[in-house]
Amino acid sequence: MAEAWIITCDERRAGALTTGTLEAGVVLAGTTVANVDTLKDAGSTAANAGVSVLVLDAASSPSEAAVRSTIAAVRLVRGDAVRIVLVVDKFTRPGEPLVISALNDGVRDIVAASPSEIAATLAMVLSTESSYADAMRWRGKEAPAAARSGFAWPTGSTRPQVVERVVEVERVKWVGTPVVTVAGAQRRVGTTHLALSLGRVLQAQGRRAAVIVPAVTLAALGDTYELDFDGLGRGQRADFDGLTLASDVTPGDLVDAEVVVWDTGVYEDSAAIFKLGAVRCLVFGGCEWELGPISEIVSSEPEGVIADFTYCVTLATEEDFALCVEDLAGLSCVQIAFPADWKDGASRADLAAIVSAIGRET
Incomplete structure (x- = not known):
């Protein structure tokens, strides 16, 4: 009890x-x-x-x-x-x-x-x-229907005003290269890990893939994964076993790549860039206490915009993921595994739906 x-x-x-x-x-x-x-x-x-x-x-x-x-x-x-x-x-x-x-x-x-x-x-x-x-x-987006459970709606008669916004987002290809944008609803939910994993999987499929990562993040990755990124600063790039890793450039600088995965960072700081991707992966933690930022994004953006995102749930149990799917009904949700090493791109069934969407853009 x-x-x-x-x-x-x-x-x-x-x-x-x-x-x-x-x-x-x-x-x-x-x-x-x-x-x-x-x-x-x-x-x-x-x-x-x-x-x-x-x-x-x-x-x-x-x-x-x-x-x-x-x-x-x-x-x-x-x-x-x-x-x-x-x-x-x-x-x-x-x-x-x-x-x-x-x-x-x-x-x-x-x-x-x-x-x-x-x-x-x-x-x-x-x-x-x-x-x-x-x-x-x-x-505050709209007054709800009758409560289903655990919720008591204020009884005042004044409804909050809702201003509809129409936003047109143009998908772009830099020099003809499909770009996959990856952003996190908050920090430390695996945004960079997903971007690198996608690059590795695409490379394993025989594609010339490049991943753009902020320089400060790339330096931290070097420490975490024991990779030699010393001296790799803004605008520079490194080759990791055939996968191009670049920092603080635009996809147009990577003319040799067949597909570019761009880690744009936290959504609230990079929403405009994130929305330009041909495939857009929005990452958030599936634990209950981490759901505030994603709910704020979903409730503040127009339906036509959020419908085009792929919602990538990390660090979640099966039960957590099921609740996220229910709460984001009608939107594309993918449960992302969090393996210890992103460098192994041989078998990542959890990324199949995203990779398939990328394939349709190439």
């Missing part, structure tokens, strides 16, 4: 929060009435207590920064092992900074209720499973 801890800054709200928790059949392990200065420590205490659920009463806190720090403290101690239920004011609207920050930290359950509604709404949320798809609706 799940055990919960309640944190609030208003003792008068503790009764309703307790009632809602117990009505859901959850064991109450503890309650902390904190203030702005002790809120973060209260989160650490709850996390260290080993509970599986934290009910965080953000509506009672005078400081949103303190709430964000508390969520971060819990994640630091227990990662995504704790289900955080964020209780906010009834009139909290989708897209507000606190809500976005919580979503980015892996919070799926947001309860917007008046004091008289807290107990019943909290009991309903705790009695159902979290839904990442429902939580995404709090990003």
Whole structure:
């Protein structure tokens, strides 16, 4: 049976929060009435207590920064092992900074209720499973349909305004060479690893492949894989067993390549370049706490743009990947293996769909 801890800054709200928790059949392990200065420590205490659920009463806190720090403290101690239920004011609207920050930290359950509604709404949320798809609706793009599970939509009558954007993206070929762009929804999710792996697989198929990697990244790779990239700076290139590795150039500089894979870095810094690729691979981590950045991209870009991406899920269990496929229904999702060595391109079945798409562009 799940055990919960309640944190609030208003003792008068503790009764309703307790009632809602117990009505859901959850064991109450503890309650902390904190203030702005002790809120973060209260989160650490709850996390260290080993509970599986934290009910965080953000509506009672005078400081949103303190709430964000508390969520971060819990994640630091227990990662995504704790289900955080964020209780906010009834009139909290989708897209507000606190809500976005919580979503980015892996919070799926947001309860917007008046004091008289807290107990019943909290009991309903705790009695159902979290839904990442429902939580995404709090990003503010549109008002959602009725909640499926673990989600309470604000009851205010004002709908957020949605401005439709029409974006035309021209796919380009530099000097006739197909370019595959690879970007990460965030850092350290395997973007460069995927770019190099694709280059190696294409090379194993007999194609003259080149991979563009930022110079600073290439230098780090030299240390990681014990490759000699000393002196390889901006605009230079190296030959690794027939695979051309280049840093900080454009595909047009690689006229000898039949196909170029371009590691463009983090999406928010390189979206314009990334969208120019003939094949566009957007990489993100499949763990629950890593899903905030990808959901922000999907919810902020026009449908016609995101439909052309291949969503590459890394560092994910089969269950994580299945949830990602469900949440990104209708979009192309590929589960990417993360082998210890990208240099072996002999057999990478996980990249078959991407390689096939590249083949259609050549």
